[in-house]
Amino acid sequence: MGLRLPTMLKDAGLTALVAAALGIFIVGFHTVDVGSRTGLSFDYQFGDLGVALVVIFFGRLGLSLAAEGLRWPAIALGAAMIAVGASPLRLPSSFLHWFVVLGGVLLVIRAAWPSATHAISSFAKTPTGRVVDHLGNQWAGWLLLTLAVVLPFTPMADQKTMDLGVLILTYVMLGWGLNIVVGLAGLLDLGYVAFYAVGAYSYALLSTQHGLGFWAVLPLAGMMAASFGVLLGFPVLRLRGDYLAIVTLGFGEIIRLVILNWVDLTSGPAGIGSIPGPTLFGAVFAETAPTGKQTVAEMLGIPFNSNHRLIYLYYIILVLALITNLFTQRMRRLPVGRAWEALREDETACKALGINPTNTKLTAFAIGAMFAGFAGSFFAAKQRFISPESFTFIESAIILAIVVLGGMGSQVGVVLAAVLLIGLPEWFRELGNYRMLAFGLAMVMIMVFRPRGLIAHREPSIRLHPVKARGSG
């Protein structure tokens, strides 16, 4: 393969050149404020840029080596990069150490990838592998569920874990809700967070101004969000594809801007505070109960623990999420659910068969919105403070990303994607701003390497000719 080396070097050099063009101004000239006068000055970062370019050169070289099947040289190069990054050598900034190490790790993974996938696929062909595969397909969901149910009783259930669990489950629920709209009915909704906001503000306003409790408002919030879904859906659902997407995006922004500016109702950017949390048979989760009520600790005769509230919230959202999932599973078997899926596949054929596309889409839209409304009022009850900042477009984008990255229409995929996209970044909160950068790059990389999502395989809800024997197709 000696002949290929000059080509690879040239390729790596070109990559570094492009990176140099990308970085020279944005990275090389760091602008800093000087004093109070409106002026900026430069803080040159060419040292950092130079090191980064060298890393990019060798990284690209390693990738070409791996692509040529030269596994060991690529792994050696990756290991060398990890060693340089971890060494006490003083690079211009600590970020560069991370950059070098991460580049090396990715390179090693890339080089080892073909043999790893080969090993996995050959294992799946052995009898034991087949059993594991079968069990995995059938029981993965139940396994996850058991894990979720027993989590609060395990020793690792400290406050941080439970907080994270509640957050992940909220996104799982939102993902399952949006899955009805995007995965089943095939409508691209970029403004899903609007319904989430409607649910959250419904609960916040009804509870703080009219004294209604969480359980009374929950169905109301769902209905409220669903009627907003109908309100939006009715005029626009005859639009196709991307026109619908931009209208939903616009609708999401309209709701956010109205919440932001209708100060009399929503107190605008200041948000709504001191929202009561959910109660358990009228008992509140607090150390001391307000007059006329009792605390859960008193009712059950157990010592007060601030974790109880979190565990309670955790089970509420778990049940809500499971209801969403179960509902979706049952809907798929009903005529309307079949009509959604048919509509996703071919609208013209559906019209020819007498399905009313607008009404069918409207039901999907309203039901998806309803679940977002439930999740929203849960969110308000959990946070006890909401402001328009929680309902920006980026939230819609993250929920959509969870659905698509999970593999559209796959329920377990949504869980995996939510854990990956929400859990990991929260866990690495110390990384600060690098977190969102990594989040964006991870989205791109998952899409590039698994464009059909993490769980790409999906059983059709119904087959024309039932498959007789397993494993034949």
Place this chain on the structure above:
Amino acid sequence: MAYFSQQLINAITLGAIYGLIAIGYTMVYGIIGMINFAHGEVFMIGAFISLIGFMICSLLGIGSAPVAIVLVLLLAMAFTTVYGWAVERTAYRPLRGSFRLAPLISAIGVSIALQNYVQLVQGARPKPGGQVVSGGFTVFSADGFDVRVSWLQIIIVVVTVVLMAGFTWLIASTSLGRQQRACEQDMKMAALLGVDVDRTISLTFVVGAALAAVAGMLFLMYYGIIDFFIGFLAGIKAFTAAVLGGIGSLPGAMLGGLLIGLIEVFWAAYFSSEYKDVAAFSILVLVLIFRPTGLLGKPEIEKV
């Protein structure tokens, strides 16, 4: 009347900037049918490169404004196009032929990554700069109200008109334009007839990024302050403009940009500035209800 004329002048200036960004969206949509969410971020990077360019010019002692503007314009266009090209090459090209939502999610990822990248390397604080042109003249006075046009507004409108004319010529009568239109109609057939589809799509992104860079520079000069987040709102508005005009149609993008500028400025001037974005989006919804493919869009032909 005087107040109205003043607002009209402001609206046309704003609309010109939106129109320039909208072309990038509409071209990419026309050719590969994807919403390039990262385009707003490319515009933001163009604005940042312009800011740095203006600072370098003043460091080098280039005092004359026209020279500085031309230099920075070329610099920003040259280096922003690299971003457009690199984004297409790394995040979209591997997904070509994949299902419809894959490039969209990838684009949202690129958008988040670029925003945070700029925030990390340049800081989150708003950056002032780029105000090299000042002054203007009074067109007429009525009812004790002076209608003023600043030199900058004239520059913005002139640059936009020149670029759009050049761009229309590029699409209508160069070989690149022919190839682009061919790919837009039928990518497979174009490839069979010897059009290098990958190269054409790359060039589409490059041209779009160049226009976004110009818009970024004009935005910087007009407002005098930028931060890493400007790409989001400008991108959404420009995309709304592209849809309003009929996505895939170039005159539509220009018209849409102008309309969004008009709606925004007049709503802010006569009603309330808080709800100007709500007005823009509401009018988009209204237009789409009555003309589902936008103002100048061609109706889609459904084939079974």
